[in-house]
Amino acid sequence: MGSMCKINAAMSIWTRLSLFVLASSLCLCLCRAEDSAMENIVTEKKAEESHRQDSADLLVFILLLTLTILTIWLFKHRRFRFLHETGLAMIYGLLVGVVLRYAIHVPSDMSNVTLSCNVNASPATLLVNVSGKFYEYTLKGEISANEVNDIQDNEMLRKVTFDPEVFFNILLPPIIFHAGYSLKRRHFFRNLGSILAYAFVGTVVSCFIIGLVMYGCVTLMKQIGHLGGDFFFTDCLFFGAIVSATDPVTVLAIFNELHVDADLYALLFGESVLNDAVAVVLSSSIVAYQPEGDNTHTFEAMAMLKSFGIFLGVFSGSFALGVATGVVTALVTKFTKLRDFPLLETALFFLMSWSTFLLAEACGFTGVVAVLFCGMTQAHYTFNNLSPESQNRTKQLFELLNFLAENFIFSYMGLTLFTFHNHVFNPIFIVGAFLAVFLGRAGNIYPLSFLLNLGRRNKIGSNFQHMMMFAGLRGAMTFALSIRDTATYARQMMFSTTLLVVFFTVWICGGGTTQMLSCQKIRVGVDTDVENSIGPDGVERRSTKQESAWLFRIWYNFDHNYLKPILTHSGPPLTATLPACCGPLARCLTSPQAYENEGQLKDSDSDLILNDGDITLTYGDITVSTDATGAHTSGTPVGGVVVNSDEALDRELAFGDHELVIRGTRLVLPMDDSEPPLSLDSHRHRHKNETMS
């Protein structure tokens, strides 16, 4: 039998993905059984029990989500507007967490974890010899010494926790992809410079401000002896990075319902979408900061440069992969007649988008960043190639996935407040964190807005700035980043504090959005086309050529003349725009429709393209084109003449924006009781009527 070992059971601090992993166990009492059949039965029986427990765990979440859905409906039915669905999901998660923590006691079977074994290495797989039978074990994770004996009461709680990688591998990708796929590109590109500034520069600034404030806080705590473990500056920076990722879903939903200024919406939405990406890569870069030598937390220029290089490399690599997959999908949908088969087209679209994520992860980049840019590319190019049926199907599919994933994460957030067993709530740290978050947001918004306003014609007013300051809600990305690794004291404290930050911002800031809007005198119910032709000072803007950033014009021309013709069916045909030497290639890449529509093809999502008098409502909910007389038109270019991109750009900017700025799944709550709840159909009718009048 060899040497006898004692194996002590322990509670793991790495939460386990218990979904569908076939874990067998044997009772100690049977360890001497010579009947292998009996052992097999018991093994299968225990596996069965484990599987049942896993199913029960998932069922808890399904019920949470179902409750959330029914309550959302109830709120809409009774016109409650003080609590958004994400805040609601969190509350339900809290309630279930309380129940699980204090009301349910599952007597755990302790006889199966009382062996210990001393070895001198921990390999990935371990083979254990029991009475001549070999059993294979997989390494789950490390357990901190102070938890080794603390198992009894936490068996149930351990069960209802997921491996943090579930968030990054299963839950976040649909959310991020949907954000990219439903991006309203008109205002996004119009404010591109500002958005990039806020997302990149602002996030880094916020990260450092928060890091510095927290470092001061932590130093103070160490002085007065309140710090229970190590907390280095890199940890502070890491905290700054993860908590700089904003997720203003609640605010954007309300903006959408109340038809707030489209630029404000675009700034907030664009910033949040991009700073999620920046935060992910930034946090990875900070974690990768590894100077040589024993002390891994001293400043070292080489290591910092390396981190910076990692940031650039991972971000651009993910960007490139995402765009590449989008481009491939666009080409495939352009050159095949898949549009005849919506099911095939939708399946292909879904698979290629999913493959972006896997490809990025397999190459060592960041999957969520890749899917973001993939989503944007798909929306800008591939969407035009899809059949209308597929357009609907893909939109609805990702809308549903986004809805389920988001509510799942927020429910889980509420749950972990009670089920996470390593919380470290430190009042000083918490207060410091709130202060730091406040200062970080302020240091992000105000200085940058000032600098941007030097260059912008359409200035970001101070009321907008205050609103953006207020709307810096934290959400799914921050949570996922903080729960990813809770091995050390520092990380645990950060996680606990992050939870509180998220709760506060979602409930308080989210709930107070409407009041803030009126307080800041931000106009609501804005009719976007009127709004554009009359500037904030009341002067009608006839030509907005000057306000389009140089960067935007360059991009627009390139996109209009080359990218769109290559990747979609739109004109002008490449045979006209490419030099003669590329003739064969141009003929190959140009689709027949591009010749028919020498001007711009009126894509169903043409948010950048207008013809005379056309009012095109872009993709979001409505894709109806009517000309000025109210008659329906589709796809007629301006007199059949090649419209050069400058004219097209001017026309587009002059006629203003008619885009419905809608983000994905946000539910529409009526402004007052007299309005019926806006559903998709009634929304369409309402806007059709508005347009016609």
Added chain:
Amino acid sequence: MGSMCKINAAMSIWTRLSLFVLASSLCLCLCRAEDSAMENIVTEKKAEESHRQDSADLLVFILLLTLTILTIWLFKHRRFRFLHETGLAMIYGLLVGVVLRYAIHVPSDMSNVTLSCNVNASPATLLVNVSGKFYEYTLKGEISANEVNDIQDNEMLRKVTFDPEVFFNILLPPIIFHAGYSLKRRHFFRNLGSILAYAFVGTVVSCFIIGLVMYGCVTLMKQIGHLGGDFFFTDCLFFGAIVSATDPVTVLAIFNELHVDADLYALLFGESVLNDAVAVVLSSSIVAYQPEGDNTHTFEAMAMLKSFGIFLGVFSGSFALGVATGVVTALVTKFTKLRDFPLLETALFFLMSWSTFLLAEACGFTGVVAVLFCGMTQAHYTFNNLSPESQNRTKQLFELLNFLAENFIFSYMGLTLFTFHNHVFNPIFIVGAFLAVFLGRAGNIYPLSFLLNLGRRNKIGSNFQHMMMFAGLRGAMTFALSIRDTATYARQMMFSTTLLVVFFTVWICGGGTTQMLSCQKIRVGVDTDVENSIGPDGVERRSTKQESAWLFRIWYNFDHNYLKPILTHSGPPLTATLPACCGPLARCLTSPQAYENEGQLKDSDSDLILNDGDITLTYGDITVSTDATGAHTSGTPVGGVVVNSDEALDRELAFGDHELVIRGTRLVLPMDDSEPPLSLDSHRHRHKNETMS
């Protein structure tokens, strides 16, 4: 450090679900490292590599599926009809399997699995003490002694395999649910008795015939010394059970395109859908056969009764759970106004259907059986309560999931031919298996058809019987059941043989369907309403009252008068049909629309309900109602009079069946080159034209 142990690496025979399980590993060379930070880095690095590998694995499958989709499109584009998409997916799987097996060699890192430990029990979790740090290990499974040293070359192959439970927990449920949700209930219920006979009696008969033939085969093999291990009668029966599950997707697709007789379609489809359920529970019951005493393979009446009891209990329990969830969903969608919010409604529908599966699994029943009956219930009741938008969304969602899951399974089937490392190909067994399958199918179809024809008015002709015999393809369920447990020699041999059976039936029988149809002189291009009013002998049937089985009539009355009014908005109102004592309850349960439509509400899926002269095309692709003059009508009862169910039944049977018998995702291939590929839109137009003319 305690006692030193040696842990021998081994190749597990239980394939591991490597998706998203954070598995860390350390290099042996670092096992003495005193720098915990270095260890953490290495741990994270190895976890990262493991994650990358998992992503790469999934990517392989995504690419397989993408290739399959593009090839399907290409086939349709060029009108190739000899290979269906499932057969195609298998071929691609084979190709990739060959590449993985022979062309790719991944040098595996062996330094991390070379420790062994001798203990006297194998608990669920194992704590290993390495230099003072504790690592937790989970039991993965048992390893047979002969594989303990065989690890090197199979690292890559192990990676591209999935835990068999993935099939039952992730892939099969959408397929089975979709089968239930897209069931064409008219013909299903008309042939209910026959379908139940084939599914239950036929499957059991087939199981025993195959078991007996295999037992003879195996005995012969033992005599001539060709049997490499144990193979008991229970194993033979188990093989009979798993290989009795038919999955004629290919055949049904062709039937659909060519508009073959609807009854034949219903018989085949209904049988396949139900015998999957029966096979699952039957195989579990056989596995649960555990007589007392040392020899677990002798016949014992008590154990057999117990198995039978398990079969009944599990089947009815799963049935009850599935129906219950469907009923709850129907009630929720009936009494709330969720239909105003398609996203919420779709999400709720999806969650509740998924919860069926989890609930059944958590209670120890069979999830796939529960989702089948849940799907049927949802289609029959809940579907009527959904808004049109939600109806489309749910149909499309499950259609997509079904498509992806099915092609994934078939690709995987092709792949495992080369990547599974425990194949046991025994020519005698294989020949015996084919013979047994043939005999089992014959023993299922012919005797039962004879008996059923004694009671049926609409006899199952011999050509139908031959077609059903031929169309006994095996597919996803058989594969999943056989791969579920490949621990023993017997199971491995069964798995290998099952693969070959599936390959043969899908490629040969599936590919030969069209020829078989013409050979058996089975009519194609059948116009279902004409077909019904003129019986096979050419005599017009004016009243088909006599042919509806007594069972069907009872069911129809009960459903029409009570179940539909309770669960949907259809009439007659319960206040009329229930006794006076249930007055308050009836008023509570009756929806306002039921009063408006004193007769039958014209549900958009009313496949059992007709009003005078109405031709209702049921849900599948089209939900257009026109009356005899061609004008559109909707929901008008017959003169506002309460139609009793007998009259309704007569009318329904007399006017024949106009149901488009379409199963889910099956692609429509044109009959000849002159017809354009039928897409959803053109299909709709075609039938609208046919109806109008």
